Amino acid sequence: MRTGIRQTDVLIVGAGPTGLALGIDLARHGVDALVVERGGTLTPGSRGKGLQPRTMEVYEDLGVLDEILAAGGPYPVGMIWQDGRQAGEHRMFDPAEDGEEGSRFTGPWMVPQWRNQEILRARLEQLGGSLSFGREVTGIEQDADGVTAHFATGEPVRARYAVAADGGRSAVRRALNIGMTGETVDPDPLLVADVRIAGLERTWWHVFPPAGEGAGFLALCPLAGTEDFQLVAQFPDGTDLEPLLTLDGVRKVVADRTHLAAEAVTEVGWSSNFRPRAALADRFREGRVFLAGDAAHVHSPAGGQGLNTSVQDAYNLGWKLGAVLGGRAPESLLDTYEEERRPNAAAMLGLSTAIHRDEARRGAKTRQLGLNYRESSLSEETRPAPGEIRAGDRMPDLTVDGVRLFDRLRGPEWAVVELEDGVFLVRPDGYVGWAGDSTEGLEGYRARVGA
Template sequence: MVTLDSLTPLRARSWATALNSVKEIGMRQTDVLIVGAGPTGLALGIDLARRGVRALLVERGETLAPGSRGKGIQPRTMEVYEDLGVLDEILAAGGPYPVGMIWQDGRQAGEHRMFDPAEDGEEGSRFTGPWMVPQWRNQEILRARLAELGGEVLLGREVVGIEQDTDGVTASFATGESVRARYAVAADGGRSAVRRALGIGMTGETVDPDPLLVADVRITALERNRWHVFPPSGEGAGFLALCPLAGTEDFQLVAQFPEGTDIDLTPDGVRKVVAERTHLAPEAVTEVRWTSNFRPRAALADRFRAGRVFLAGDAAHIHSPAGGQGLNTSVQDAYNLGWKLGAVLDGRAPESLLDTYEEERRPIAARVLGLSTAIHRDEARRDAGTRQLGLNYRDSSLTQDTRRTPGALRAGDRVPDLTIDGVRLFDRLRGPDWTTLTLADGVFLVRPDGYVGWAGETEAGLQEYRARVGV
């Protein structure tokens, strides 16, 4: 068995020498090790695979995580999914959010829209609101795309140790195996073992002291064209909601309990709370397919990078589920990091490019965390901010606008999904490369993640920018 101690002599050697030593002792090696095969890790794996980067995904569980969990895919993430090649499958697997039906004393008492809808074409996107896909199905689609590109997920690999040196990272698993990588990404969730091993703290707060039960259930006695909401009906009882999960026969149940409650996660416990808080009998719940519980909190990692290891997704930021922001922010972490790792690994860009991952994503995560918390506390609406189309990198060191009078589209902005002279801009931008666009208000160099890196009235200064960032 290879132990971490046996790797100590690898430190301070060149990467090539280190790989030769790794081969001699039979250790697996890769360019990027991704710990965690949820949506974050899978999206990053896809982005790296299409760039020809060797990446290995490892997952602690024997299967991908079950349950509907984060079910809302926001418009900006839908655009990302189109670029990653999974949009058609995501559209086929889900549907729009249904209108909420509020119940009182067994009667329908009114309707409620969870998200403020946008008009067609508003914010320059073809998507006007979140698309509902259960997280387990989202993961299946991403994993299939990764496999199509030649990527691999190893299940049952719990990380129990991680070390790094000037040339790479070594991760060891409970199985006794080890992997050597040039870089590693912790996408292993809010209780990230990698983050703890690195000693990176998280700063946060409890959003709500009242715990929540979440379950995927089968109920035949309710219409599937409404999100059924049952407000608190008595002393000590919280709300209960049953949302039909598009593309399945399931409902996602969410029920709130008083602080300190020991929630019963058994099928009988789920049936009991449904009977207590709705007009339905216990036997109306014909099947309980998955259960979980949590207490809503918000937390932000103190750093998103430690040497050759990066934090992404819930390992870097933990959200209240209100507003459907956590999964989407996480996937966009991966979309930001993927092209930067690819550019550095193939030698086109300086290693310093990787510093911009934390520079750009940590402020975004902090902003979105504030929004999620405000929505949970009924201090903000689920409006344009939740669609994440307006998030930008205007303050990034990668952003440069040389125009005397910047127009509506500025450096750092997401390029809108427009059609000009019969050509859809997103068709021009699709793929893993930078793109130069000449539009009515200037010249734009668009990053691989669809944001404007450089803007000018002419191409004067463009080559200097390219040389600086390694384009």
């Protein structure tokens, strides 16, 4: 064993929702993991504020649902303004019926990302997980036994595996020379900020369409659980947005594009700018290092898929690392992470881009309940005539013998579920690994995957 180097089973680089969710899941599996963050605090700003129904199910399993529900609220209806007058309502998301797709959640739940991260951090620390700030990765080395990470300050860390969850400009991904293939979704840059505005009704998501040729839209969304609004404003390609990232700059934008006076903006808590793009990493794994979240895929924010797809990455990888590190599964199980997650990330990128370009609606696909791993090598369907639920599908939240199925499935273990149309072995992440008409062949599958 090396001396003078901190040892851990899994090093997670990045303390956003991806890294924190993965840290929580690994802690549930008894894995010693360290989450490191280059900044001195959690990343500020509302950023990815929408949690889709599938992510809410994941959060319930991770033990943070009550806090997430208390911290947020449903999305408001959009109100379109023209010349200082309310011109009509706009519903951003297609509604779902109660119980549709076998879920108790019917639409996105709004929680500012900074608050989401606070809740995840508290749960990580409750489970005994480790989080270290001010740790900027400067180099990654790996060999047959593990990974060594070097930092701008502080001692190196030696881990059996590492996960890059350090965002779209991932230092770890660049150190591994993993390319990203993508495109600019929209050449027009966006300004986004968390602002306080006096005298603006919080019942609506206020939308101000472009006032003339060459102008862009402005939207003010009341952030649930806070007194802030998230401001998003579009500008023509080539506009320098840096001068607008101040209180005076935001005031000018609001006064120019709405009926509100500049002084109505009383505070800017956080601001940023970006150009919407979509990109997918060429691979999600290099040896003992995995990519997750924005380090692996970058989305337009229009579809509300980026953060949610990222949390699904963590939920898929966590139980697999736990099984391998715990000696319950062969190392080859980790190959299924890229096999399962990269195609799903590609599909969600396509959806996000289509929504941004008004080529698709925010409907059932954005809720992510229908995503499946039917083509995965982990999915074994043995029935000659499969029913509605197949191997690779998310197990719906059914009521069986008066008991809510998700109450039985909660926790980091595999579970056998017997229904009228078959027997199902459900993975720790809630997807059906094996399905049969009876239990014949089940034990062979268990032995193969370490279930």
